[in-house]
Amino acid sequence: MNIVLGITGGIAAYKAPDLVRRLRERGGDVQIVMTASAEEFVTSTALQAVSGRPIRSNLWDKEAEAAMSHIELARWADIVLIAPATAEIMARIVSGGAPDLLTTICLATEAPIALAPAMNRVMWSNPATQANRRVLESRGTHILGPAVGSQACGETGAGRMLDPDTIAAAVFDIGTIQGEGLLDNRKVVITAGPTREAIDPVRYITNRSSGKMGYAIARAAAAQGADVVLISGPVDLPDPPGVEVRNVTTAQEMHDATHDCVKEADIFVAAAAVADYRPKDLKEQKIKKNDESMTLDLVRCPDILASVAALDAGPFTVGFAAETEKVDEYARSKLENKALDMIIANRVGNDCGFDRDDNAVNVLWSEGEKRYPQAQKSKLARDLVELIAERYYAARGTDTQPRLSVISTTD
Ligand SMILES: Cc1cc2nc3c(=O)[nH]c(=O)nc-3n(C[C@H](O)[C@H](O)[C@H](O)COP(=O)(O)O)c2cc1C
Numbered sequence: 397m398n399i400v401l402g403i404t405g406g407i408a409a410y411k412a413p414d415l416v417r418r419l420r421e422r423g424g425d426v427q428i429v430m431t432a433s434a435e436e437f438v439t440s441t442a443l444q445a446v447s448g449r450p451i452r453s454n455l456w457d458k459e460a461e462a463a464m465s466h467i468e469l470a471r472w473a474d475i476v477l478i479a480p481a482t483a484e485i486m487a488r489i490v491s492g493g494a495p496d497l498l499t500t501i502c503l504a505t506e507a508p509i510a511l512a513p514a515m516n517r518v519m520w521s522n523p524a525t526q527a528n529r530r531v532l533e534s535r536g537t538h539i540l541g542p543a544v545g546s547q548a549c550g551e552t553g554a555g556r557m558l559d560p561d562t563i564a565a566a567v568f569d570i571g572t573i574q575g576e577g578l579l580d581n582r583k584v585v586i587t588a589g590p591t592r593e594a595i596d597p598v599r600y601i602t603n604r605s606s607g608k609m610g611y612a613i614a615r616a617a618a619a620q621g622a623d624v625v626l627i628s629g630p631v632d633l634p635d636p637p638g639v640e641v642r643n644v645t646t647a648q649e650m651h652d653a654t655h656d657c658v659k660e661a662d663i664f665v666a667a668a669a670v671a672d673y674r675p676k677d678l679k680e681q682k683i684k685k686n687d688e689s690m691t692l693d694l695v696r697c698p699d700i701l702a703s704v705a706a707l708d709a710g711p712f713t714v715g716f717a718a719e720t721e722k723v724d725e726y727a728r729s730k731l732e733n734k735a736l737d738m739i740i741a742n743r744v745g746n747d748c749g750f751d752r753d754d755n756a757v758n759v760l761w762s763e764g765e766k767r768y769p770q771a772q773k774s775k776l777a778r779d780l781v782e783l784i785a786e787r788y789y790a791a792r793g794t795d796t797q798p799r800l801s802v803i804s805t806t807d
Pocket residue numbers: 403404405406407408431432433434481482483484485514515516519
């Protein structure tokens with residue numbers, strides 16, 4: 397993939413060499429374009445060494461223009477990534493001006509544009525920056541992050557650049573997956589991540605789910621043309637491009653958000669690790685450690701998967717079974733007991749399953765099964781979405797996707 401990597405003048409520019417390495421490890425050919433301010437933070441010598449290409453920065457560099465003009469560069473790009481993206485570059489792109497090489501490329505390219513904003517939390521939450529973000533998103537620009545955490549300025553909040561590996565993974569998802577439209581005109585609802593069940597104002601019960609599998613499935617389904625709603629528990633992942641994300645915290649909120657939209661769905665994929673139990677009473681004040689031991693009274697959380705599978709004329713319903721033992725046996729009984737259309741089973745433990753970039757799964761349905769060996773979750777998600785589409789059309793009585801001709805009423 398040909399990647400134009402724009403680097404702008406934020407403190408997170410020091411992470412740019414690492415980002416270049418991550419992009420190249422995944423097979424990216426990276427052409428760096430730096431703004432004048434970026435050169436205050438990271439040297440072009442270091443970036444040239446890691447990217448293997450001369451750095452471009454000046455729109456008026458005659459020699460560089462003769463070698464590959466800014467228009468050729470804009471055409472060469474399969475994706476333009478700006479990381480870190482300053483508040484200033486967001487404003488410049490929104491304005492449609494082209495006073496420098498990077499903004500000129502943004503204006504002249506037909507490739508997707510992705511920005512990884514990085515700035516002080518107050519700059520990020522400033523109404524001007526947020527208005528610019530909304531305009532960029534409405535134009536189809538992918539906004540990756542920012543993450544929440546401690547910042548170089550000593551403050552804590554939203555504005556940290558996502559880590560380079562997460563940005564690289566997102567870039568390849570945006571730039572490489574173009575499905576064959578297997579799920580064109582289909583609505584897919586997906587749950588992902590853990591839920592949090594509060595014990596008191598400072599403590600909660602949760603689990604080790606990172607949300608990576610559900611997010612990868614959401615990206616893969618969107619790439620196959622589906623209209624995707626992703627209902628996500630608390631995770632540290634960027635919103636998948638082209639996907640409507642609804643953020644929730646508790647199992648009850650995930651249940652309510654799911655039932656809010658699942659009736660119109662064709663397919664439901666329950667990839668979230670929903671808490672089975674929550675504390676019976678939420679203590680209003682922090683529990684003090686007075687006694688040697690304590691007992692928490694727990695009550696059942698709603699079973700989202702079973703409640704969707706039980707709907708009259710409900711969607712094609714796919715569950716996940718994360719087990720530490722007897723994986724196939726437990727998964728098959730869950731498939732039958734909850735009357736699911738399909739179940740994706742995987743072993744979880746310290747060395748597999750949760751919070752990793754790869755996974756191996758067995759997929760079971762009433763008349764068959766298929767095994768997928770260890771693979772990157774993005775690759776696995778693409779394969780799983782193809783299988784889900786195949787089984788969905790088979791269950792609905794058509795072997796292949798009916799090619800509907802639909803005239804879109806939206807622009
Ligand atoms: C030490 C220092 C750190 C800065 N860090 C950031 C930052 O992290 N994010 C940001 O949006 N702007 C930051 N700025 C401000 C930008 O450098 C400034 O807005 C500049 O005009 C951006 O230009 P560019 O977008 O063309 O690179 C910083 C400025 C200084 C002096």
